[in-house]
Amino acid sequence: MTTRLVLVINCGSSSIKFALRKEGDSQPLLSGLAEQLDTPGANLSWQAGNEKHTEALSGQDHQSALASLLPVIGRFAGQPISAVGHRVVHGGEHFTGASLIDEQVMAAIEANAPLAPLHNPANLIGIRAARKVFQDIPQVAIFDTAFHQSMPPHAYRYALPDDLYAVHGVRRYGFHGTSHQYVTNQASRLTGQRPGQGAWLSAHLGNGCSSCAVFNGKSLDTSMGLTPLEGLVMGTRSGDVDPNLHAHLARTLGWDLPRIERLLNRESGLLGLSGLSNDMRQLEQARANGHSGAKLAIEVFCYRLARSLAGLAVALPHLDGLVFTGGIGENSPLIRALTLNHLGILGLSLDPDANSSLPRGLAGKIHAPGSPQILVIPTDEERQIAEESLVLLDHSHAKD
Ligand code: ADP
Numbered sequence: 001m002t003t004r005l006v007l008v009i010n011c012g013s014s015s016i017k018f019a020l021r022k023e024g025d026s027q028p029l030l031s032g033l034a035e036q037l038d039t040p041g042a043n044l045s046w047q048a049g050n051e052k053h054t055e056a057l058s059g060q061d062h063q064s065a066l067a068s069l070l071p072v073i074g075r076f077a078g079q080p081i082s083a084v085g086h087r088v089v090h091g092g093e094h095f096t097g098a099s100l101i102d103e104q105v106m107a108a109i110e111a112n113a114p115l116a117p118l119h120n121p122a123n124l125i126g127i128r129a130a131r132k133v134f135q136d137i138p139q140v141a142i143f144d145t146a147f148h149q150s151m152p153p154h155a156y157r158y159a160l161p162d163d164l165y166a167v168h169g170v171r172r173y174g175f176h177g178t179s180h181q182y183v184t185n186q187a188s189r190l191t192g193q194r195p196g197q198g199a200w201l202s203a204h205l206g207n208g209c210s211s212c213a214v215f216n217g218k219s220l221d222t223s224m225g226l227t228p229l230e231g232l233v234m235g236t237r238s239g240d241v242d243p244n245l246h247a248h249l250a251r252t253l254g255w256d257l258p259r260i261e262r263l264l265n266r267e268s269g270l271l272g273l274s275g276l277s278n279d280m281r282q283l284e285q286a287r288a289n290g291h292s293g294a295k296l297a298i299e300v301f302c303y304r305l306a307r308s309l310a311g312l313a314v315a316l317p318h319l320d321g322l323v324f325t326g327g328i329g330e331n332s333p334l335i336r337a338l339t340l341n342h343l344g345i346l347g348l349s350l351d352p353d354a355n356s357s358l359p360r361g362l363a364g365k366i367h368a369p370g371s372p373q374i375l376v377i378p379t380d381e382e383r384q385i386a387e388e389s390l391v392l393l394d395h396s397h398a399k400d
Pocket of ligand 1: 205206207208235278279280281282284326327328331332
């Protein structure tokens with residue numbers, strides 16, 4: 001049997017990120033980005049091995065950008081692709097796993113748009129465009145929220161009147177599901193357990209940050225909620241604040257909702273605390289040079305992360321280990337060490353040499369003897385999307 005190919009698409013309102021993945025391969029055959037779509041500056045860039053290419057697509061939309069990719073894909077694929085896997089941000093309660101896209105699935109993604117007004121409509125633009133360009137190829141939707149649909153009600157309900165949940169869907173959904181699923185699955189492999197087995201905490205630390213408790217392949221709780229604002233300190237997002245902050249700012253400063261939303265989503269987090277930057281690399285340098293805002297931002301970030309992980313541990317029957325991933329989790333020995341300083345309560349103990357010498361971009365173990373596992377695992381959401389798309393195709397063929 002030939003190894004199958006999947007085109008993975010992550011579509012924003014003016015961009016398409018794409019990767020052509022071969023089943024079982026850790027690296028994409030082809031990857032790239034079309035951006036500034038629908039504007040005169042629209043452009044497409046891609047990379048395949050050592051070959052790089054950029055071209056102007058001036059004024060072109062999502063569909064024509066995908067159409068101009070067709071010959072490129074043809075050149076590097078050398079065989080028909082088996083599926084197109086679309087990242088979709090919000091699946092609400094409707095989607096508990098990957099779904100083969102048809103009109104009904106598209107209507108359900110649209111119905112969830114009020115929960116992700118910036119993302120779901122953009123994801124649908126990509127789906128519609130890809131269905132026109134890749135007419136005969138099955139299209140699969142993979143949801144950021146689906147992995148967390150295994151959370152029990154005591155983890156996903158807010159202490160609010162029932163109607164808000166039952167009629168309006170106000171509950172905790174969680175995000176970054178593809179990443180938490182991928183790295184905890186890899187953690188099982190790396191530690192000699194069957195794939196998907198074990199009791200793990202995971203910390204996805206990128207520009208957005210979330211933590212998750214995973215037992216035997218199922219998410220039992222996570223730090224993000226109704227929206228990706230809840231939980232940890234992030235690059236520009238505050239994470240948890242007193243829910244009465246909105247009313248306080250409205251009353252004392254006269255701020256309206258758009259102003260408060262901008263504050264909490266764009267001006268807070270590492271950027272707000274440090275007064276300097278949302279970029280952890282830059283903050284680490286500034287901290288080393290004695291910048292007090294950077295020092296404080298890093299301390300709050302690590303303490304709040306540790307507090308979240310310790311809280312999530314109650315969802316697990318025991319603890320096999322903790323996984324760090326995302327740009328910060330994979331690359332920052334400092335953040336890992338400062339976070340673990342607060343986690344002795346879970347018996348977690350770091351091997352400082354292993355932590356500082358782990359080569360960038362590689363998975364590895366960084367715990368001291370006798371500690372539960374502490375692992376660094378580079379996330380690969382595109383690979384997870386490609387693999388889930390193929391598993392879904394296999395299941396749907398088996399049913400035929
Ligand atoms: P996104 O969530 O947009 O995918 P990434 O997962 O790439 O983002 O993470 C971006 C974050 O990772 C930034 O804060 C960046 O500074 C941080 N980062 C990347 N490399 C390092 C490093 N060597 N040390 C510390 N932080 C790093």
